[in-house]
């Protein structure tokens with residue numbers, strides 16, 4: 001089958017077209033790509049990675065259904081939206097740009113929720129733990145992630161237990177679906193949460209490639225506005241094919257998700 005993914009608009013800019021074949025989950029997927037010409041930021045290519053992630057997750061969900069396991073995630077259940085969400089600097093900048101473009105008073109409300117989440121995490125001593133985990137090679141991010149979840153600090157984009165930026169949510173959020181009882185997500189114990197295995201994880205490939213290029217380790221989603229507001233945007237140094245080749249190559253090295 002052929003997937004069509006685009007990150008460029010031929011009506012407003014010069015674009016290039018190309019085709020790649022990726023071996024994922026035991027099948028070869030051909031992808032027709034439309035990308036902006038010239039050097040671009042990784043952020044510009046997020047629509048391609050979002051489309052690829054959606055495709056992989058849809059396939060994984062269909063595979064689970066064929067085996068009699070139905071996804072139990074539904075609008076109104078935001079239990080998993082208390083977890084730490086790791087994003088690359090490109091995704092952090094895109095989320096910051098998304099909030100900056102929101103009309104008032106929504107923009108102020110969302111900015112306020114970001115500030116409240118940061119204050120709550122700071123009060124529980126979790127920001128220092130997050131910083132240690134993201135900047136120390138070999139740090140125990142799993143234990144930190146569990147403490148973060150137990151703190152119960154909701155994602156600033158969660159509204160009435162639903163994602164208020166669903167079409168623009170990070171890749172890590174797209175990849176997280178479960179077939180276990182929703183109540184288990186709110187009270188996770190070892191082995192009770194059964195995620196849908198996604199054969200390749202674009203979020204991890206993006207994190208690895210983006211960190212290698214920018215030198216910025218993964219960021220928790222709650223840092224997105226600070227990063228967008230305070231870190232100047234560097235000039236792009238690579239073309240779209242160079243960036244995508246780097247990210248797609250790293251898909252091969254992504255380990256399968258762990259249960260629980």
Ligand code: SF4
Pocket residue numbers: 080081082085155156157158159162163164165166169170173
């Ligand atoms: S971005 Fe959306 S899906 Fe992801 S944690 Fe926040 S509210 Fe949940």
